Amino acid sequence: MNTDQPDTARVAVVTGAGDGIGLATAQRLARDFEHVVIADVRPAAAFARAAELGQRHLGVACDVTNESDVVGLFDAVLQRFGRLDVLVNNAGIGEQSVMTLEQTVEGFDRILAVHLRGTFLASREAARHFVAQQSGAIVNLGSIAGLAGHPGRNAYGAAKAGIVAMTEAMASEWARDGIRVNAVAPGYVMTDLVRDLIARGALNPSDIEDRTPMARFARPEEIAEAIAFLASPSASYITGVTLPVDGGWQAFGAPPARLGRVADKRESH
Ligand SMILES: NC(=O)c1ccc[n+]([C@@H]2O[C@H](COP(=O)([O-])OP(=O)(O)OC[C@H]3O[C@@H](n4cnc5c(N)ncnc54)[C@H](O)[C@@H]3O)[C@@H](O)[C@H]2O)c1
Numbered sequence: 001m002n003t004d005q006p007d008t009a010r011v012a013v014v015t016g017a018g019d020g021i022g023l024a025t026a027q028r029l030a031r032d033f034e035h036v037v038i039a040d041v042r043p044a045a046a047f048a049r050a051a052e053l054g055q056r057h058l059g060v061a062c063d064v065t066n067e068s069d070v071v072g073l074f075d076a077v078l079q080r081f082g083r084l085d086v087l088v089n090n091a092g093i094g095e096q097s098v099m100t101l102e103q104t105v106e107g108f109d110r111i112l113a114v115h116l117r118g119t120f121l122a123s124r125e126a127a128r129h130f131v132a133q134q135s136g137a138i139v140n141l142g143s144i145a146g147l148a149g150h151p152g153r154n155a156y157g158a159a160k161a162g163i164v165a166m167t168e169a170m171a172s173e174w175a176r177d178g179i180r181v182n183a184v185a186p187g188y189v190m191t192d193l194v195r196d197l198i199a200r201g202a203l204n205p206s207d208i209e210d211r212t213p214m215a216r217f218a219r220p221e222e223i224a225e226a227i228a229f230l231a232s233p234s235a236s237y238i239t240g241v242t243l244p245v246d247g248g249w250q251a252f253g254a255p256p257a258r259l260g261r262v263a264d265k266r267e268s269h
Contacts, residue, residue, distance in 0.1 A: 007028045009034030009035060010034055010035070010085045010253055011081045011084050011086075012026075012035070012036050012037065012231065013036075013063065013073070013074075013086070014026045014029065014037065014038060014040075014157070015040070015041070015088065015091040015122055016040055016090045016091030016092050017039060017040055017046070017049060017090065017136050018040030018042050018046050020191030020220055021141070021186070021191060021224065022038075022091070022191055023038075023049055025088055025224040025227050025228070026222040026238045027224070028224040028228045029035075029086070029088075029231070030053050030054070030220065030225075031228075032228060033085070034056060035057060035058065035080075036057045037060060037073075038057065038074050038202075039049075039059075039064075039091075040059075040061070041062065041063045041064070041091070042061075043061035046059035049143065060072075060076050063141060063213070064117075064121060065113040065121075066116065067121055069215045070118075070121040071221040073143045074125040075083060077224065078129065084130070084136070085136060086136070086231045087126040087136070087137075087139075088231065089119040089138065089139070090141045090156065090227075091118050092193070094194075094196055095152065095153045095154075096155070097152055097153075097200055099151065099152055099154075100154045107155065108154075108155040110199065111155035111156055112158050114159075115160065115162070116166070117190070119140055119163055121182070123140075123166075127170070127179060129172060129178045130174070131174065131179070134177055134178040135178040135179070137172065137231050137232075138179070139183065139230045140166070140183060141163070141183065141186070142163050142164050142167070142183040142185035142242050143156070143185055144188075146158075146162075146163060146185065147160075147242075150259030152202065160185070164183060167183040167240060180235065181239060182235070182238060183241070183243070184244075184245050185244045185246065185250070185267050186223045186224060186244065186246060187212060187218055187245070187246030187249040188208045188225050189218040189222075190217040190218070190220075192218055192221065194217070204263065205217070206214055210259065211252075211256045212246070212257075213247060213249070213252050214247030215247075215248050218245065223245050226243055226245045230243065
């Protein structure tokens with residue numbers, strides 16, 4: 001840590017920031033916050049990514065499904081920086097990618113644990129501090145899969161819909177304590193989570209491009225910008241919302257053919 005920094009320097013915690021959207025968010029928040037904490041279930045990734053970000057930042061090993069890990073995360077943050085301003089609940093895992101009839105109870109429970117229990121636990125621990133200081137902001141990671149039905153993504157969709165509900169409940173509960181709680185609902189973002197779905201044959205990239213009005217996947221940095229906005233004072237009167245960041249996916253309700261095939265368009269140019 002750079003000991004020249006004042007104790008009042010703002011602090012943001014991003015869970016699952018060892019890779020993908022979380023890492024892009026940590027990198028983006030490092031422009032607005034004096035200290036960014038990269039928490040990840042993979043300790044080596046957490047430490048390495050924090051070191052790359054700079055010595056003012058911190059990497060913490062934390063499995064968001066484990067209560068004592070999460071309590072320990074916030075203890076470590078407060079001990080090190082004496083302050084906490086923003087929490088981004090980003091840690092997540094992909095679906096088993098099987099239809100509901102083939103889903104196992106273990107797989108179903110694991111998805112709900114990482115997304116729902118993780119978001120609940122980290123929010124609860126952060127809010128203990130936010131309520132005491134009467135300020136703070138939380139940004140959760142929803143998904144378009146939590147806003148409408150996606151066959152083969154039963155548990156994932158339920159978890160993300162639960163995160164939307166939790167966002168609204170926590171926003172209402174803590175609004176008078178100066179705490180804002182919002183979510184982003186990304187469309188398809190090219191990260192390892194999605195690359196893994198493609199590699200397993202669970203996702204066809206050109207189907208996604210054809211169904212997305214903007215005809216492409218998002219870059220992690222584009223989701224990070226929306227998260228940074230919701231976490232910032234620029235969003236001072238926004239709480240309880242889930243903001244789609246999806247290239248128009250959620251707005252579009254017609255058959256994909258109405259948009260034209262992306263491959264045909266590319267060939268005609
Ligand atoms: N990629 C997409 O298209 C997409 C779309 C909508 C929502 N999301 C959501 O965005 C978030 C990030 O997804 P991503 O695509 O960047 O995934 P990713 O797989 O690239 O990165 C996820 C990170 O979370 C960490 N992680 C996993 N389980 C954890 C746990 N129990 N505790 C702490 N850390 C854990 C991983 O180690 C990894 O570093 C997830 O909540 C995901 O559901 C992603």
